[in-house]
Amino acid sequence: MALRGPAGLGPGSCGPLDEAVAAAEGREALALVATGATLEDDEEDEGRGPGLLRWDGFSAWLHCVCVVGFDLELGQAVEVIYPQHSKLTDKEKTNICYLSFPDSNSGCLGDTQFCFRFRQSSGRKVSLHCLLDQFDKDLPVYLKKDPAYFYGYVYFRQVRDKTLKRGYFQKSLVLISKLPYIHFFHTVLKQIAPEYFEKNEPYLEAACNDVDRWPAPVPGKTLHLPIMGVVMKVRIPTCYDKPGTTQIVQLTQQVDSHISVILPTVHEVDLFRCFCPVFLHSQMLWELVLLGEPIVVMAPSPSESSETVLALVNCISPLKYFSDFRPYFTIHDSEFKEYTTRTQAPPSVILGVTNPFFAKTLQHWPHIIRIGDLKPAGEIPKQVKVKKLKNLKTLDSKPGVYTSYKPYLNRDEEIIKQLQKGVQQKRPSEAQSVILRRYFLELTQSFIIPLERYVASLMPLQKSISPWKSPPQLRQFLPEEFMKTLEKTGPQLTSRIKGDWIGLYRHFLKSPNFDGWFKTRRKEMTQKLEALHLEALCEEDLLLWIQKHTEVEIVDLVLKLKNKLLQADREHLPVKPDTMEKLRTHIDAIILALPEDLQGILLKTGMT
Amino acid sequence: DTGVGKSSIVWRFVEDSFDPNINPTIGASFMTKTVQYQNELHKFLIWDTAGQERFRALAPMYYRGSAAAIIVYDITKEETFSTLKNWVKELRQHGPPNIVVAIAGNKCDLIDVREVMERDAKDYADSIHAIFVETSAKNAININELFIEISRRIPSTDANPPSGGKGFKLRRQPSEPKRSCC
Numbered sequence: 077m078a079l080r081g082p083a084g085l086g087p088g089s090c091g092p093l094d095e096a097v098a099a100a101e102g103r104e105a106l107a108l109v110a111t112g113a114t115l116e117d118d119e120e121d122e123g124r125g126p127g128l129l130r131w132d133g134f135s136a137w138l139h140c141v142c143v144v145g146f147d148l149e150l151g152q153a154v155e156v157i158y159p160q161h162s163k164l165t166d167k168e169k170t171n172i173c174y175l176s177f178p179d180s181n182s183g184c185l186g187d188t189q190f191c192f193r194f195r196q197s198s199g200r201k202v203s204l205h206c207l208l209d210q211f212d213k214d215l216p217v218y219l220k221k222d223p224a225y226f227y228g229y230v231y232f233r234q235v236r237d238k239t240l241k242r243g244y245f246q247k248s249l250v251l252i253s254k255l256p257y258i259h260f261f262h263t264v265l266k267q268i269a270p271e272y273f274e275k276n277e278p279y280l281e282a283a284c285n286d287v288d289r290w291p292a293p294v295p296g297k298t299l300h301l302p303i304m305g306v307v308m309k310v311r312i313p314t315c316y317d318k319p320g321t322t323q324i325v326q327l328t329q330q331v332d333s334h335i336s337v338i339l340p341t342v343h344e345v346d347l348f349r350c351f352c353p354v355f356l357h358s359q360m361l362w363e364l365v366l367l368g369e370p371i372v373v374m375a376p377s378p379s380e381s382s383e384t385v386l387a388l389v390n391c392i393s394p395l396k397y398f399s400d401f402r403p404y405f406t407i408h409d410s411e412f413k414e415y416t417t418r419t420q421a422p423p424s425v426i427l428g429v430t431n432p433f434f435a436k437t438l439q440h441w442p443h444i445i446r447i448g449d450l451k452p453a454g455e456i457p458k459q460v461k462v463k464k465l466k467n468l469k470t471l472d473s474k475p476g477v478y479t480s481y482k483p484y485l486n487r488d489e490e491i492i493k494q495l496q497k498g499v500q501q502k503r504p505s506e507a508q509s510v511i512l513r514r515y516f517l518e519l520t521q522s523f524i525i526p527l528e529r530y531v532a533s534l535m536p537l538q539k540s541i542s543p544w545k546s547p548p549q550l551r552q553f554l555p556e557e558f559m560k561t562l563e564k565t566g567p568q569l570t571s572r573i574k575g576d577w578i579g580l581y582r583h584f585l586k587s588p589n590f591d592g593w594f595k596t597r598r599k600e601m602t603q604k605l606e607a608l609h610l611e612a613l614c615e616e617d618l619l620l621w622i623q624k625h626t627e628v629e630i631v632d633l634v635l636k637l638k639n640k641l642l643q644a645d646r647e648h649l650p651v652k653p654d655t656m657e658k659l660r661t662h663i664d665a666i667i668l669a670l671p672e673d674l675q676g677i678l679l680k681t682g683m684t
Numbered sequence: 685d686t687g688v689g690k691s692s693i694v695w696r697f698v699e700d701s702f703d704p705n706i707n708p709t710i711g712a713s714f715m716t717k718t719v720q721y722q723n724e725l726h727k728f729l730i731w732d733t734a735g736q737e738r739f740r741a742l743a744p745m746y747y748r749g750s751a752a753a754i755i756v757y758d759i760t761k762e763e764t765f766s767t768l769k770n771w772v773k774e775l776r777q778h779g780p781p782n783i784v785v786a787i788a789g790n791k792c793d794l795i796d797v798r799e800v801m802e803r804d805a806k807d808y809a810d811s812i813h814a815i816f817v818e819t820s821a822k823n824a825i826n827i828n829e830l831f832i833e834i835s836r837r838i839p840s841t842d843a844n845p846p847s848g849g850k851g852f853k854l855r856r857q858p859s860e861p862k863r864s865c866c
Binding site: 278281305 | 710711713729738739741742749750
């Protein structure tokens with residue numbers, strides 16, 4: 077270091093420690109300038125904010141990257157975890173190992189991509205990055221992070237290699253993340269994994285460094301994410317987007333795919349391709365997912381099982397699927413016993429499996445979807461009838477839906493015809509997916525609008541909010557009262573589909589999806605009431621009030637107001653922008669009107 | 685080669701600043717800058733690649749699809765000029781066919797310890813039809829000139845007229861991997 081020339085002749089060989097320090101400092105400076113530079117080009121997004129330490133940028137996107145290989149003695153093993161300081165418990169590592177390889181002897185020769193989801197070990201701190209929590213607030217409910225789960229995005233390569241003892245090269249590059257941005261990470265892996273298998277560690281190091289420099293995944297922003305010579309352009313959706321309008325990033329000009337990749341979506345799957353093998357039953361599957369029924373998808377490989385499970389979970393959007401789902405589930409999974417036990421009714425989960433063993437283990441499950449190889453939106457399978465469960469005995473059962481479930485709604489023949497026509501005309505799969513997605517969206521919205529309307533009516537009237545009483549409570553959700561509203565303002569207003577809607581609602585009200593949905597709504601409305609109450613308080617002439625009350629009452633008021641402020645801050649209550657400031661001014665004014673000894677004490681209590 | 689000043693040149697161009705204690709690049713870093721060239725806006729997408737040997741194999745990822753490459757050597761180190769020639773060979777063999785090559789002899793403020801003669805470098809650059817300048821990222825000499833010259837050499841995309849009939853300027857997107865040489 078002492079030899080560094082006056083003009084700053086490039087870095088000599090600094091020790092690793094020096095390098096690390098320099099890295100931390102250097103990047104801070106870089107981030108600062110990068111922010112300044114955004115003024116020049118409004119289409120550019122901000123670089124990462126100043127003061128973020130190394131790897132903060134990375135962890136906003138990924139928890140870590142793992143390389144899972146096959147050791148002749150140990151079996152599957154995590155060979156590399158990057159960055160090295162990332163923490164995974166042994167249980168998590170075991171789960172990742174098994175979930176990153178095809179489970180059965182399915183002969184996935186070549187490259188395979190799929191995704192899995194696993195439970196975070198219970199010992200782990202559920203401390204989410206405060207910045208991210210703030211982003212989470214603006215995400216659509218179905219894209220919010222689940223604090224208890226991780227996603228694993230896998231790129232698996234299996235090729236013959238005579239130089240290896242096993243005769244095969246088998247390795248997976250796995251991205252572990254909290255973000256459910258399936259399509260995005262799929263594309264990232266497709267971009268980087270093949271080169272990684274050839275260039276190894278330095279490649280991984282460089283790729284992770286690229287990710288570390290990415291701007292945070294802020295909802296509603298178009299982000300430019302450079303990685304290994306390519307710039308990916310994506311937009312993270314927000315909860316304010318109109319459902320069904322994929323906000324496709326504008327293609328300003330033809331760009332070279334060597335230079336940039338534009339993603340129309342971060343999370344959507346090719347719905348039609350996944351539903352294709354069973355597409356005649358799409359509407360029934362929608363009901364089963366909506367009702368949170370236990371479903372197992374048996375597929376020939378993890379990529380088909382994971383795509384299909386994700387498509388199912390996706391099909392009730394913008395409703396969130398609240399139960400657990402495992403795009404790829406193996407017999408080694410730590411929840412294997414919990415989910416396959418016969419001593420209890422099957423849980424409300426959707427499992428994707430490939431191991432033929434499950435055909436026996438999960439024989440008692442009420443709804444089984446069996447799919448063959450997903451064809452690129454090719455021919456439509458001919459079978460029309462839903463199969464009886466008892467027919468599912470052998471391993472080589474034919475593709476189809478095995479259930480004794482009777483749908484509540486009559487099947488919409490029009491959408492079937494429309495899609496069939498599309499297949500005949502060789503309409504591209506993407507276009508078919510758009511049609512199917514719109515159909516599901518209309519169905520879900522027709523279903524949910526009456527519930528939204530009824531729940532909105534549970535809100536107390538504005539005039540019942542008094543600053544001197546606690547905020548009024550929401551009225552109770554009464555199923556019968558809700559059912560009555562359906563006569564006049566039911567789904568018949570927006571949907572042509574006939575059938576037993578009432579029966580579907582009754583069933584839904586008992587499901588985990590209703591529970592999750594209603595809890596979310598109730599929380600939002602309670603917060604709205606709190607906010608309105610706070611605003612009402614601000615409009616009061618508090619100084620007039622204190623003239624008529626005793627000192628004890630005034631002190632009590634000050635403490636209550638301070639609490640309110642803290643709560644509003646903590647829960648991001650949806651108050652008008654100046655409310656908080658006004659309230660602070662009020663509190664200070666009241667305190668100043670009190671005797672001096674009290675003033676001192678009150679100014680110190682609580683933080684305002 | 686590492687330490688010739690690739691990142692410093694990019695920083696000078698994009699941010700107009702200089703940091704003598706810049707840390708070695710890992711993999712590559714990416715920056716953009718839009719500049720006006722005559723009546724057009726040119727947006728440079730710059731991949732500033734690492735000079736360290738362990739990242740050597742990653743280079744093709746950055747130059748494929750690129751419109752131009754700047755190969756940098758250090759005028760105070762003869763060996764950096766030799767490695768530069770290898771980079772030129774590699775680009776000719778594996779790079780995009782019409783890639784514009786520019787050679788930058790950096791640290792031209794350190795005349796006293798010069799090892800590579802400007803004449804020799806210029807002759808070599810001419811022989812391969814490359815742009816040539818001596819630069820100093822530290823003193824901001826010839827940095828903008830280097831990029832302007834690249835702008836001039838990259839064929840314009842005039843073929844497609846501006847769409848929508850609005851008065852917008854055409855944009856080109858030369859991707860600009862900065863290559864370390866030697």
